[in-house]
Amino acid sequence: VTGLLGNLSVQINGGTPITIYGGMTTFAFPTKVASGANYAVTIPTQVLSPAQSCSVVNATGMVGTGDVTNVAISCSTHSFTVGGTVTGLKGSGLVLQLAGGNDLAVSADGAFTFATPVAAGNTYVLTVKTQPKNIDQVCTPTNGNAIVWTGNVTSLALTCVSIPPKLALVGMMFGGGANTPGVHPHTFYAAGRVTSGYGPIGATTNSVASVVVDPTNKWVYALDNNGIYQYAIANPVGVGLGIQAFTPTGAGGVGLLMDPLGRFLYLLNYASNTVQLFTINATTGAITAGSSSPTIGFGPRTGTVDPMGRFLYIINEQQGNVASLAINADGTLIPRNSVFVGMQASTAVVTPDGNYVYAGGKQATAIQRMEVGPDGSFMNSLGVPADRSHSLAMHPAGNYLFSAEGAFGDVVPIRTYRIQPGGFLTSVSVSVPAGMGGVVAMTVDPTGEYLYVLGSMQMETFSIAADGSLTPFNIPVNFSPAVASSLVLSR
Numbered sequence: 078v079t080g081l082l083g084n085l086s087v088q089i090n091g092g093t094p095i096t097i098y099g100g101m102t103t104f105a106f107p108t109k110v111a112s113g114a115n116y117a118v119t120i121p122t123q124v125l126s127p128a129q130s131c132s133v134v135n136a137t138g139m140v141g142t143g144d145v146t147n148v149a150i151s152c153s154t155h156s157f158t159v160g161g162t163v164t165g166l167k168g169s170g171l172v173l174q175l176a177g178g179n180d181l182a183v184s185a186d187g188a189f190t191f192a193t194p195v196a197a198g199n200t201y202v203l204t205v206k207t208q209p210k211n212i213d214q215v216c217t218p219t220n221g222n223a224i225v226w227t228g229n230v231t232s233l234a235l236t237c238v239s240i241p242p243k244l245a246l247v248g249m250m251f252g253g254g255a256n257t258p259g260v261h262p263h264t265f266y267a268a269g270r271v272t273s274g275y276g277p278i279g280a281t282t283n284s285v286a287s288v289v290v291d292p293t294n295k296w297v298y299a300l301d302n303n304g305i306y307q308y309a310i311a312n313p314v315g316v317g318l319g320i321q322a323f324t325p326t327g328a329g330g331v332g333l334l335m336d337p338l339g340r341f342l343y344l345l346n347y348a349s350n351t352v353q354l355f356t357i358n359a360t361t362g363a364i365t366a367g368s369s370s371p372t373i374g375f376g377p378r379t380g381t382v383d384p385m386g387r388f389l390y391i392i393n394e395q396q397g398n399v400a401s402l403a404i405n406a407d408g409t410l411i412p413r414n415s416v417f418v419g420m421q422a423s424t425a426v427v428t429p430d431g432n433y434v435y436a437g438g439k440q441a442t443a444i445q446r447m448e449v450g451p452d453g454s455f456m457n458s459l460g461v462p463a464d465r466s467h468s469l470a471m472h473p474a475g476n477y478l479f480s481a482e483g484a485f486g487d488v489v490p491i492r493t494y495r496i497q498p499g500g501f502l503t504s505v506s507v508s509v510p511a512g513m514g515g516v517v518a519m520t521v522d523p524t525g526e527y528l529y530v531l532g533s534m535q536m537e538t539f540s541i542a543a544d545g546s547l548t549p550f551n552i553p554v555n556f557s558p559a560v561a562s563s564l565v566l567s568r
Contacts, residue, residue, distance in 0.1 A: 078102050080152035082198050083124035085131055087150065089116055097150070104150075110140045118148050127197030128155040128227045155197045157225050160190030161233025163216070167474070167525065168209025171216060173235070175201055188231075195225045203233055211429045212473045212525045213240045239524035240568055244310065245271050247536065248285035248299060248563035249556070258284050260299045260308065263554065269527040269538050270551050287379075289335040289342070290567045296321070296362035297567070298342060300333050305344065305355070307362055310567060324355070324364055332379045338386040341408040345377040345391065352377060352391060354408045370410040373400035378423065383431045388413075388453035390425050390434050397422045399436040399445070403453040413454040418445045423485075426471040426478070433500035435478055437466030439485040444469070444478075446500050461502045463492070470519035470528060477545040478502060479528055481516035488512055491519075491530065493545040508547035511537050513557075518564040531564040 078085075078101055086094040089106045097104045110116050118136045123129065131152040138145065159175055163186055171183045179193045195201050203221030208214060216237040223230070245263040263271045287300040290310075297308040304325040329348030336342070342355040342364055354367035374393025381390050382404075389402045389410060399422060400415040419441025427434045427449075434447045434455070443460030450456045468481040476496055483489030488510040494502040514533030521528050521541070528539040528547060538551035 078104060078150045078152070080154070081124070081129070081131065081150070082152070082154060083126050083129060085120065085124050085129075085150070085152070086122050087118060087120055087133075089118050091117075091119075094121055110145075112140050112142060115139050116145065120150075124152065126226050127224075128157075129153060129197065130155065156194035157197060157229045158190050158194050159201050159203075159225065159230040159233065160188060161203075161220070161231060161235065162186075162188050163235045163237065165237040166209060166214070166216070167237070167239060168212040168214045169474070170207055170211070171205070171209045171214075171237070172207035173218075174204050174206040180206060183235075189233075195230075197225050197227070200224050201230065203235075205235075209237060211475060213523045214238060215240060239526070241265065241268060241524055242522050242566040242568050243294075244567040245529060245536070246288050246290065246297060246565050246567060247531065247556075247561050248288040249559050250284035250286065250562040251560040257559075258301070260285060260288055260297060260306075263536075268524075269522070269540060271529075271536065271538060271554055273554055284562070286331050286562055287333040288563045288565050289333045290565050291335060291357065291362065292337055292339045294568045296357075297565075298333055298335070298364070300326070300330050300344065302328070302330075304330070305333070305342070305364065307364065309362070322363055324366070326353070332377070334380055334382055334389065334391075336386050336404070336408075337382055337384055340386065341404070343382075343389060345372070345380065347376055347378065347394075350375050350377060350393075352389070352402070352410065354410070356408055368409055370402065371412060373402070373412050373415045374398050379425070381425050381427050381434075383427055383449075383453075384429055385431055387431065388449065390427065390436075392418070392422045392425050392436065392438075394422055397438060397441075399425050399434065399447070399455075401434075401447075401449070401453045401455055413452065416445060416447050416455050416458045419443065421467075421485075423467045424469045426469045428471065428496065428500070429473060429475040433496075435469055435471075435502075437463065437469055437480065439465055439467040441466060444480060444494075444502065446502065448500060459501075461494075466492075468516045468519050470521050472521050472541070472545070473523060473525050477505070477541070479519060479521070479547070481512060481519060481530070486515040489516060491516075491528070491539070491547055493547060495545060505544060506546040508539060509549060511539070513553070514560070517562060520564055520566055522566055523568065529564060529566070531561055533560045533562075534558075536561070536564065 134149040307322040329346040332345035355364040374396035376395030378394040401413040402410040419438040421439035425436040447455040512532040518531040539547035540550040
């Protein structure tokens with residue numbers, strides 16, 4: 078007998094079957110057959126657990142002058158596909174792995190099947206090789222570890238849930254009442270519902286102009302007139318934590334940009350028209366000052382970083398342009414080129430795939446769309462008519478762009494644009510007015526379900542419908558008479 082894994086019944090001349098057990102290599106029928114008589118060895122039932130097909134060689138003949146030993150039974154194992162169903166998937170880039178080497182990319186809810194079948198009798202183990210990104214999610218398998226026996230497996234189940242933010246960190250430029258200068262953490266008591274906030278983490282002596290969070294959600298960096306303050310986030314609020322470290326930077330610093338890979342921090346200096354590199358210690362979060370580079374313009378105020386950490390895009394407020402700089406492996410910068418946006422340029426965002434940058438300004442008559450070349454240079458710039466788009470926010474799935482339009486300092490409408498193939502914009506809808514005291518920042522949470530609009534005196538929440546339209550969702554969080562400057566979400 079060769080290849081037998083399960084238990085096989087065989088019979089001779091239609092008699093009572095005997096059982097050959099998996100792993101046996103020889104067999105003999107207990108009842109002897111007389112010399113000169115014919116014999117026929119047959120298999121009445123194939124192996125079912127695991128599923129196999131067995132055949133007999135030299136199955137028939139006549140008994141001669143001795144025992145017959147040349148009957149051979151050969152068994153082959155069936156193979157079956159393994160699959161199941163994914164539910165709740167919103168992000169992109171989900172990759173499943175079976176048995177340590179059989180990969181499958183899944184892009185949407187529904188049934189999935191691995192291409193390479195698994196032989197019956199073998200164990201399959203389903204793991205998630207790559208979790209979904211853009212809309213960050215955690216997908217968890219069930220029924221993902223068992224043995225293939227008699228047929229195709231369709232019972233695997235994978236449930237994906239989005240990762241909501243834990244904190245909304247608001248930087249305060251000027252204090253008033255309980256809202257003293259510093260970084261104020263606001264927790265979420267339900268999805269999209271922000272609390273009124275806590276006292277500042279390690280209050281600074283001067284106004285906070287910019288706040289960023291590292292991608293591991295361990296460290297917060299805040300910039301004021303004196304320098305950069307490093308804070309730690311803890312469990313999950315971090316109320317009352319003191320300053321972890323302080324790095325003096327001198328005059329002129331107005332904005333911080335964080336490398337999405339957590340390697341570098343960049344300081345925009347409005348006075349010297351430079352951007353200064355700081356390297357980040359991966360263990361302690363401590364920063365070390367590096368070189369400075371020109372910003373291809375005057376009055377750098379804000380900007381954004383390519384999601385893959387390849388390019389830095391800086392808004393030069395005075396010159397009204399957006400500049401592209403390539404990021405070297407050591408964090409140093411190589412200037413590429415710039416595109417005029419409009420007077421008082423004030424905002425820039427990039428699509429999740431890094432292919433397009435959008436920029437606007439307080440006096441701009443269009444949203445400028447730039448295609449990004451392989452080296453980070455802007456190509457094929459195109460203006461989409463818009464009324465003073467002074468703050469932009471990108472949906473994490475890359476399908477919608479949100480724009481605060483109108484006179485900065487007023488209550489203004491938030492317009493939704495659908496991002497079409499080629500990065501072209503189509504206006505979808507306009508929300509109710511927002512931004513008491515002017516819209517100073519907007520951001521979409523990692524679930525893609527809520528837009529947070531920071532006015533200088535309050536923060537508002539909008540739910541995002543499937544078509545990108547916005548609906549007021551939460552009671553605004555009021556800061557008056559304080560003045561807010563920056564908003565960042567942390568998990």
